[in-house]
Amino acid sequence: MSDGPDELEKNDGQRFDRLPETPADRTVEGRVSREEVLEYFADRFAIPPETFDGHTFWEKGAGKIWIYGGEAPTPVEIEAMGMTCLRTRQEHWKPTTDFAQRFGRHAEACVIELDRERARRFAAGEDQELEWDGDWGYLIAAHEVGVEVGAEDERSGDGEPVDRDALEPLGIGLYVHGELRSMVPKGRQRDL
Amino acid sequence: MEPLERYRPIVDDFEAFLAACRRPLGTAVRVNTIKTSVERATATLEEDGVEFDQADWNPRVLRLETDSPGATWASFHGFTHGQEEVSAVPPVVLDPQPGERVWDACAAPGGKATQIAALMDDEGTVVANDSNLGRISALRFNAERLGATNLAVTNADARNYSLSPFSFDEFDRALVDAPCSCEGTIRKNPDALENWSEDHIASVSGIQKGILRRAVQATTAGGTVVYSTCTFAPEENEAVVQHVLEEEDCRVLEFDLGLEHAPGLTEWDGQEFDESLERAARIYPHHNDTGGFFVAKLEVTA
Ligand SMILES: C[S@@+](CC[C@H](N)C(=O)[O-])C[C@H]1O[C@@H](n2cnc3c(N)ncnc32)[C@H](O)[C@@H]1O
Numbered sequence: 001m002s003d004g005p006d007e008l009e010k011n012d013g014q015r016f017d018r019l020p021e022t023p024a025d026r027t028v029e030g031r032v033s034r035e036e037v038l039e040y041f042a043d044r045f046a047i048p049p050e051t052f053d054g055h056t057f058w059e060k061g062a063g064k065i066w067i068y069g070g071e072a073p074t075p076v077e078i079e080a081m082g083m084t085c086l087r088t089r090q091e092h093w094k095p096t097t098d099f100a101q102r103f104g105r106h107a108e109a110c111v112i113e114l115d116r117e118r119a120r121r122f123a124a125g126e127d128q129e130l131e132w133d134g135d136w137g138y139l140i141a142a143h144e145v146g147v148e149v150g151a152e153d154e155r156s157g158d159g160e161p162v163d164r165d166a167l168e169p170l171g172i173g174l175y176v177h178g179e180l181r182s183m184v185p186k187g188r189q190r191d192l
Numbered sequence: 193m194e195p196l197e198r199y200r201p202i203v204d205d206f207e208a209f210l211a212a213c214r215r216p217l218g219t220a221v222r223v224n225t226i227k228t229s230v231e232r233a234t235a236t237l238e239e240d241g242v243e244f245d246q247a248d249w250n251p252r253v254l255r256l257e258t259d260s261p262g263a264t265w266a267s268f269h270g271f272t273h274g275q276e277e278v279s280a281v282p283p284v285v286l287d288p289q290p291g292e293r294v295w296d297a298c299a300a301p302g303g304k305a306t307q308i309a310a311l312m313d314d315e316g317t318v319v320a321n322d323s324n325l326g327r328i329s330a331l332r333f334n335a336e337r338l339g340a341t342n343l344a345v346t347n348a349d350a351r352n353y354s355l356s357p358f359s360f361d362e363f364d365r366a367l368v369d370a371p372c373s374c375e376g377t378i379r380k381n382p383d384a385l386e387n388w389s390e391d392h393i394a395s396v397s398g399i400q401k402g403i404l405r406r407a408v409q410a411t412t413a414g415g416t417v418v419y420s421t422c423t424f425a426p427e428e429n430e431a432v433v434q435h436v437l438e439e440e441d442c443r444v445l446e447f448d449l450g451l452e453h454a455p456g457l458t459e460w461d462g463q464e465f466d467e468s469l470e471r472a473a474r475i476y477p478h479h480n481d482t483g484g485f486f487v488a489k490l491e492v493t494a
Contacts, residue, residue, distance in 0.1 A: 054315065055341060067341055068341060068342075068344070069314060069315065069341040069342040070316065070317030070318065070341075070342045070343065070344055071293070071317045071358065071359055071360060072317075072344060072357075072358060072359065073357075073358070073359040076357050076358075077357060078344055078345060078346050078347075078357050079328055079332065079345040079346060079347050080328075080332045080335070080344065080345035081343075081344045081345070082340075082341040082342070082343065082344075083335070083336040083339070083340075083341060084336070096336075098336040098337060098339065101227065101269060101270055101339065102226075102227065102339035102341070123268050145236050145239065145265050145269065146228070146232040146233065146235040146236035146239065146265075146266075146271070147235065168269055170268075170269075187333065188268075188337065190262070190263060190267070190268045191263065192263060192264070192265060192268065
């Protein structure tokens with residue numbers, strides 16, 4: 001077997017590799033590019049790509065994408081950098097709850113608003129039946145929190161897409177068949 | 193409380209000190225400004241129905257009237273992080289700036305490392321290190337929960353730390369929040385003095401000296417190193433700084449602290465320390481109704 005120039009390397013799951021800029025720059029089999037990650041956040045959640053101008057994206061582990069704002073060479077073998085933000089190398093990419101909480105305020109699409117009781121169930125990790133006429137799949141669940149009393153306007157809290165100025169992301173939910181499934185990881189779930 | 197008797201000669205109002213050490217400690221949280229503002233965090237706590245007091249010296253430190261600060265929306269969103277009031281002092285003294293390279297040599301579980309990241313507006317690089325792999329997972333969890341994206345985690349012994357994984361070879365600032373005998377945590381953890389011994393103090397002070405020396409070496413000339421412990425023992429505080437003053441190029445700096453405290457000691461048990469150690473701060477539990485802490489600020493001179 002010859003190692004032709006077009007042959008891609010295998011992913012080394014033990015270290016952090018910075019994502020290539022575009023698919024054409026790819027040297028590792030199956031690795032996504034920064035461009036595709038930004039496209040995904042823009043297409044799915046309407047998060048403007050400039051949001052991430054100060055950040056780099058890295059892969060460690062199969063398909064686990066990390067977002068990092070500090071300095072580091074590539075590749076680098078350390079324990080962690082920034083936070084895991086996205087799971088790729090699977091049909092439906094899945095953002096993390098920590099990413100949604102940190103960057104979800106920039107999202108303009110696929111944000112589902114929950115009222116306090118629904119937010120409570122979501123934070124506890126429960127699934128719930130809910131109407132939503134947007135796309136199925138992974139959504140950012142959000143609710144209004146920490147707003148001055150009186151500043152609140154009328155919101156149905158029934159999963160309607162609304163103005164999100166006062167909305168705070170709770171995490172990622174999976175919406176299928178009239179049901180919102182909380183993807184909040186065990187360690188982040190709370191009984192409130 | 194028996195081991196604390198040795199501090200009778202150095203603590204002002206020793207009876208008040210002992211009485212404070214016997215009182216359980218209240219709950220405090222730090223507002224995580226990476227994810228929110230102080231206003232929004234406090235509004236959220238109000239909605240949570242939790243009463244709080246803002247610390248005079250630091251508006252980001254809140255004393256809560258609840259035993260379960262984790263069961264709030266403020267905590268779920270990562271707006272607040274449970275952190276003892278005095279434990280928020282060292283990062284403020286370190287005063288890291290956005291864009292800098294900062295080393296937290298003993299970082300797990302990450303209360304101070306994430307506070308450093310927040311003080312830098314999550315810009316620049318915080319290298320959060322700890323030698324204990326078991327504690328690294330808590331550090332990672334907290335960094336992600338609080339949204340600190342400028343933080344990298346390493347697992348190494350800080351005494352012979354290598355910057356080789358990184359593309360730079362010096363830090364602008366370093367924090368050494370050292371492993372210690374934890375006498376000052378007695379209010380939070382009544383068993384803190386159970387395994388107390390002078391031998392333990394002697395052995396841990398050796399580790400502290402090694403870590404602080406490495407921190408001074410790894411920091412650029414003109415850079416800042418902060419040394420802190422949650423213990424009263426001078427062997428682990430002034431004596432460690434004294435050792436590093438003798439072995440490395442650095443000096444002790446004065447700093448402002450909006451909390452009541454006593455100056456560092458210039459002598460203990462027959463050993464004399466450099467006069468500049470008076471610039472260090474000893475925060476005793478009866479001073480501000482907190483845990484105990486020691487903080488010294490150093491400037492690297494070459
Ligand atoms: C006081 S705790 C640090 C608390 C932390 N700064 C915070 O604010 O959450 C001291 C830490 O030092 C770590 N440690 C002990 N010896 C060490 C060494 N030689 N190098 C690096 N870390 C060490 C311990 O595992 C422990 O996590």
